[in-house]
Amino acid sequence: MAGPLPFSHTWPYDVLMKELYFSECPYCGESNIQMPNGRKKLSRAREGLRTELHMPCCNATLSALAADDDYFWADEPLR
Numbered sequence: 001m002a003g004p005l006p007f008s009h010t011w012p013y014d015v016l017m018k019e020l021y022f023s024e025c026p027y028c029g030e031s032n033i034q035m036p037n038g039r040k041k042l043s044r045a046r047e048g049l050r051t052e053l054h055m056p057c058c059n060a061t062l063s064a065l066a067a068d069d070d071y072f073w074a075d076e077p078l079r
């Protein structure tokens, strides 16, 4: 990660039954979204590689710069 990103750029995720979920979409507000290929994308982001997450609910794209144990860190404010 290039430098500390503000908390406004974070979005929390959950992993349940080996699938990646967002409890809410930052773009359209849809709840309990299962992300296609989410675990693979999480692994990439956790290595600090820019990763695009395509929201199945509204087709928005979350561009993640990194991820930690709880959050994706986006290149834009999400909250």
Ligand SMILES: [Zn+2]
Binding pocket: 025, 026, 027, 028, 029, 030, 055, 056, 057, 058, 059, 060
């Ligand atoms: Zn959405």
